[in-house]
Amino acid sequence: MxxxxxxxxxxxxxxxxxxxxxxxxxxxxxxxxxxxxxxxxxxxxxxxxxxNANRYVKHPSHPLHPLILLPSPTYCSATFLCNACGAPGNAFSYCCALCEIDLHVHCAFLPPKVTHNSHPHQLGLICTNPADKVDQNTPNCICKICNKLLESKHWAYDCSKCDLFLVHTYCATKEVKLGLYPDDAASDSEAVPQNGCEGQPEVELTEDAVVELYKLQLQMQMADQFAQMMSSFNLTSLA
Incomplete structure (x- = not known):
């Protein structure tokens, strides 16, 4: 077929x-x-x-704006850094043009709850800053599975029953729970805690409108780079 x-x-x-x-x-x-x-x-x-991934979703990690599935990054660098895991990508991503949010497809559909054979309790996904679980003076912590740095700005799984048991998302699971979030709402009863952009009004955007925003963003980035290049050229010629 x-x-x-x-x-x-x-x-x-x-x-x-x-x-x-x-x-x-x-x-x-x-x-x-x-x-x-x-x-x-x-x-x-x-x-x-x-x-089979939806063209757009309302993800609970970013509830104010829809995330649009794009086949390639619109940034000048032709790549993006995933806000969930921190790894780069240059293919599919779920994006918010207004807030410059980018997620790998598999990160967008991480299951809210997982189990791992290294730990006796269920682990829950947190999209907020993992450092919120730690002392405010501790910006980063160590993944309890791989014993490597877990940066505070990236998502993690944690155990609500054990103090400071935090792990990388990719260490916790390889599962992709497609269809977890419908096109128009994230209605799953175990939805991930929300942490949208504070102070911004909620905006409903069509898919075409968001794609146009990305095109505008690309044009602005190109114009900014050109302006920097011309500024550098002018300073050099005056030296």
């Missing part, structure tokens, strides 16, 4: 990845397993959760 995805010009076909094959998803840039959507002439592949 053919499948048409907005990010690709050709129809895709379902394909079962064979053992030993190394096919990389064009949506999240990680390796594919099980069934994928495939366009062999273009070497284009999508995990099912990337291919």
């Amino acid at each position: 053919e499948y048409k995805h907005f990010s690709h010009q050709h129809s895709l076909m379902m394909y079962q990845v064979q053992q030993g094959q190394q096919l990389r998803c064009s949506g999240c840039e990680s390796y594919c397993h099980d069934s994928v959507y495939a366009c062999w002439p273009c070497n284009f592949f999508l995990h099912q959760h990337c291919g």
Whole structure:
């Protein structure tokens, strides 16, 4: 059965990845397993959760504005840094043009609750600053699974029963819970705690409007870079 995805010009076909094959998803840039959507002439592949991800969602981590699924970053650098995990990306992302929020697809659909074999209790996702769980003078802490730095500005899983048990999202789980947040509202009963942009009015934007905002953002960034380049050129010529 053919499948048409907005990010690709050709129809895709379902394909079962064979053992030993190394096919990389064009949506999240990680390796594919099980069934994928495939366009062999273009070497284009999508995990099912990337291919079926909603075009836009209202995510509880950013409740004021919709997050729009874009096939590639609109920044001049052609890349983005995920606000959830901190890792860079240059393919699919959920974005808020107004607040410059960018999420990997798999980070946008992290399950609110997970279990891990290294800990006896259930862990809950926190999208607020993990440092809020620690003393205010401690900006960062250590992941209890990998024993590496867990930066305060990124999301984490924590245990409500144990003091300061915090872990990276990617250390806690690889699960993607697609469909967790509907297009028009995040109604899941276990929704993640909200932390929107304080002081900003709630705005309802259409998908086309948000895409246009991203185009405007790109133009402004290009104009700013050009102005800086010209300023540097003028100063050099006067020296």
